[in-house]
Amino acid sequence: MKSIVVKNPDELVIEDRPLPAPAAGEVRVRIKLAGICGSDSHIYRGHNPFAQYPRVIGHEFFGVIDAIGEGVDSLRLGQRVSVDPVISCGHCYPCSVGKPNVCTSLVVLGVHRDGGFSEYAVVPAKNAFAIPDNLADHHAVMVEPFTIAANVTGQVNPGKNDIALVYGAGPMGLTTVQVLKGVYKVRQVIVVDRIDERLAMAQKSGADTVINNREHSLAARLIEEGIQPTLIVDAACHPSILQEAISLASPAARIVIMGFSSEPTEIIQQGITGKEISIFSSRLNANKFPLVIDWLTQGLIDPDKLITHTFDYQQVADAIEVFEKDQRQCCKVLLTFPS
Incomplete structure (x- = not known):
């Protein structure tokens, strides 16, 4: 599979990597769309204090589950999902008071662990949220940005x-x-x-x-x-x-x-x-994916007002440059991956 990797600050490459297999409790997602965020740019430029290199960046992504690990319901195969990048332990003090987004052992996909700028990504099954059939793909990929506002x-x-x-x-x-x-x-x-x-x-x-x-x-x-x-x-x-x-x-x-x-x-x-x-x-999101999916279903928010550019994933360097430099016309940039 092809993956977008920041090997070191200012060094971005598209690598061939082995197709990952999901472990117990995980699913593999075939990525369809991913969004560029300021934190992706900061990792690329070496300005994110939390980043670890080399790293497959990307924490806003949507796709289809194409493989499951042990213990995951087989009905999830083929499910359209948006992925919550926040992985928490579930038992530390912040988690116990409803703030898994600041878990004492917090892992964020695309920052501490490889993320969604790849043809495939393996993620915890509980982090992959089903998208209703009536929501378009390009709305589904925008769930994560709206969870920040939520x-x-x-x-x-x-x-x-x-x-x-x-x-x-x-x-x-x-x-x-x-x-x-x-x-x-x-x-x-x-x-x-x-x-x-x-x-x-x-x-x-x-x-x-x-x-x-x-x-x-x-x-x-x-x-x-x-x-x-x-x-x-x-x-x-x-x-x-x-x-x-x-x-x-x-x-x-x-x-x-x-x-x-x-x-x-x-x-x-x-x-x-x-x-x-x-x-x-406020940092990241604390279990806000279901709420935002509901808002989208009700038509209370409209991602179309924010999406300004779409690039093929192989043009990621150009896409990030537009995101960084064209602050007058550019808002949200999406990357497309092969269907």
Whole structure:
């Protein structure tokens, strides 16, 4: 089989590898589609502190089960599945409180273990979620990106009276906008970014108000309109954002941090306690695949608004370059594998 391998930072190759056989409790998935995420780019460029090399990257993938290991129901053969990349132990403290996404022995497909940028992948059977017949393949491959937004929103229980401010109109910010509007029906979603084309994507995804903070002061605009956000999602993760979010937030607001900036940030504690602001963080997803599949089935979210490019897997280097460099036109890039 052909597999896309990052041998070392900035060294990406397509290798011939033996066809893997599923062990007990595992299934083999013949990959049909995979999505490129920022973390794939970071592994490729050597910027992901969790990555181990060499690595078959890719943690957003969809395909068909073509082989099963011992103990797996034979009815699963031929099943269309989307794969949850989070593999957890199930018994440590985080797992016991419903947070397998931060398991003390966490393994993430495509990061710590070979992932889905391959013609075939072997995964735990419990991580392969059946896709209903009425969901298109290119929607099924988008389940994982929407689970990130599901995890974010699941932390803060959005309500119809919320005024939400989302920093960043990249893929994660845009999935969050869709979930806030399409699922939770929040009163107002404001998106701030520095790229007009990304802000147009945010409007397409349901944002009520967009602000280019390269051209306009976010604080001045909100003050002018008398807006104090009750829910703030930081999907951009620049070190300066958290303090600004604290200063702009309504009393009793919730703030969620999504990213992995390694730069220090400076905050004024009085701004948090004076308003009794709750600050959350979110990583990966905690058992959100069934929820997102249900949202897709109900038509509450629409992946078509995010998918901008599709490449054959053999063009993966070009695909990643487009993903990295074309921030004005590119949002979600998919790779196709032979049927």
